[in-house]
Amino acid sequence: MRNVLISGAGVAGLALAHWLRRAGFAPTVVERAPSVRPGGHAVDVRGVALDVLDRMGLLADARRARTRMRGMSMHDSDGNELWRSTEMTYSSGRLDSDDIELLREDLTELLHRRVRADADDADDADDAGGAAFLFGDSIAALDQSDPEEGGVHVTFASGLSRTFSLVVGADGLRSGVRRLAFGSESGQHLHHLGAHVAVFSTDNFPGLDNWQVWVRNEQASYCLYPVRGNTELRATLGFMSPPLDYDHRDTAQQKALLAENMASLGGDTGTLLEAMRTAPDFYFAAMAQVRMDHWTRGRVALVGDAGYCPSPLSGQGTSLALVGAYVLARELSASPASVADALLRYEERMRPFVALNQALATENPGQGPSEESLTVAKNALTLGGGDGWVV
Numbered sequence: 001m002r003n004v005l006i007s008g009a010g011v012a013g014l015a016l017a018h019w020l021r022r023a024g025f026a027p028t029v030v031e032r033a034p035s036v037r038p039g040g041h042a043v044d045v046r047g048v049a050l051d052v053l054d055r056m057g058l059l060a061d062a063r064r065a066r067t068r069m070r071g072m073s074m075h076d077s078d079g080n081e082l083w084r085s086t087e088m089t090y091s092s093g094r095l096d097s098d099d100i101e102l103l104r105e106d107l108t109e110l111l112h113r114r115v116r117a118d119a120d121d122a123d124d125a126d127d128a129g130g131a132a133f134l135f136g137d138s139i140a141a142l143d144q145s146d147p148e149e150g151g152v153h154v155t156f157a158s159g160l161s162r163t164f165s166l167v168v169g170a171d172g173l174r175s176g177v178r179r180l181a182f183g184s185e186s187g188q189h190l191h192h193l194g195a196h197v198a199v200f201s202t203d204n205f206p207g208l209d210n211w212q213v214w215v216r217n218e219q220a221s222y223c224l225y226p227v228r229g230n231t232e233l234r235a236t237l238g239f240m241s242p243p244l245d246y247d248h249r250d251t252a253q254q255k256a257l258l259a260e261n262m263a264s265l266g267g268d269t270g271t272l273l274e275a276m277r278t279a280p281d282f283y284f285a286a287m288a289q290v291r292m293d294h295w296t297r298g299r300v301a302l303v304g305d306a307g308y309c310p311s312p313l314s315g316q317g318t319s320l321a322l323v324g325a326y327v328l329a330r331e332l333s334a335s336p337a338s339v340a341d342a343l344l345r346y347e348e349r350m351r352p353f354v355a356l357n358q359a360l361a362t363e364n365p366g367q368g369p370s371e372e373s374l375t376v377a378k379n380a381l382t383l384g385g386g387d388g389w390v391v
Helices: 011-022 048-055 059-064 104-120 176-189 251-261 269-278 317-334 339-363 371-378
Strands: 003-007 026-031 042-045 072-075 081-085 100-103 132-135 139-143 152-156 161-164 166-169 190-203 212-216 220-227 232-240 283-290 300-302
Touching: 003 011, 003 161, 011 026, 011 104, 011 317, 042 048, 042 104, 042 317, 048 059, 048 317, 059 100, 059 104, 100 104, 139 176, 152 166, 166 176, 176 190, 176 300, 190 251, 190 269, 220 269, 232 251, 232 269, 251 269, 251 283, 317 339, 339 371
Parallel strands: 003 026, 003 166, 026 132, 072 212, 166 300
Antiparallel strands: 042 100, 072 081, 139 152, 152 161, 190 232, 190 283, 212 220, 220 232
C-alpha cells in the first residue's frame, strides 16, 4: 500500500500528508477550494499536540505566530462591563500556559509549507517527492465493491477517476467522505449542542489593543479580538437554537439567519452585521459533535472533525486533528501490508483520547471546562518513539 487519497487540506489533512510522506507513502490531497482556505478563528494547540508540532519542526514557528492577548472583558447586552481578567481568555485559557493559540490560517499555512518542503527533503532520485494536490476538486463517489482490486476506486467531481490503496476523510464536520462511506448513517453521527456560530474578519473598528471583548445575553453573544498587530479583527458571533434547516453552501441564507438571531444583542452588533455582509471569509456552522462507533469502513478512514469533531466548545478540535493524523500515519507505517490491522490500532489508540476531549464541551455549559479536566484530556495520549518513526 503506497498511494493514499486525503480529502481536505485543513489541519488534519495537511498534517496527515506530511506524516504519510515521511513514512514513505505517496499521498494525494484533494480540496474543494482553489487553495488552502484562508480565514477562521483562533485555534489552540495543547498538550500532546505540541509534541506533534515539535516533531514536524514547526513548534518554534507556531510560537512566533501565536496571538498576543493581554486579557479579556465580559459585557452585558447594553455594553456594561461585568468583569475582566488579565490571567486568561475564553478562547485560549490561561495566558501563562505553554499551550499555543494562533489563527487557523497561520497554522494551515505552516503545515502547507511543511508539506511542500517535503519534496525538497527527498533523499534520492527515486523518491517521489512531496504530496500531490488537487485543488478545486472533490470526491463524488467511492467504490470498494471489487475485492480483487484491493483498494478504493474514486470518481472526482471533475470526472477524473483513480484507484487508491486508502482514502482518508479529513474534510470536517460536514464530511463528504463520511457521507459516501457510511451512507444513510452519516446524518446520525452529528449531535447538535444547541447553538450556531459564525466567524469572519473585519477592520479593528473598536481600536482593541491585544484585548478580547465578549458581549452576551441569554440568547446570543459575540467575541472580538484583534490580530495582525491589531490591524484586523476576528469576530465570532453565536446564538442559541435547535438544529436549523439551511443550505450549507448558501452563504447569503446563512448571513440572513445570523442577522435574524443576533437582533436581540446590543453593543456593536449592528456594525458587525454590516461588516459581515462583505466579509470575504465568512464561515457559519452548528455547534455540534461527531460521535461514531467506528471511524473506518473497509479502506476508508476518517480523521479530525470528520470522525470525531469535539466542537469549538471543547477548544480541542485542532489538537485532536494533529494527534489523530500522527497516530493514523504511525499505525499505517507499522503495518504497511495490513490496512485493517493499522486502522484497528488507530481506533484503539485514539478512542480514549477523543472521549476525554469531547467531554470537555459539555462539562460546564456556558463556562467552559475546568482547568483540571483540560489538563488531563490534552495529555491523555503518549506519542511514543522519538523524532524518527520508531514503531
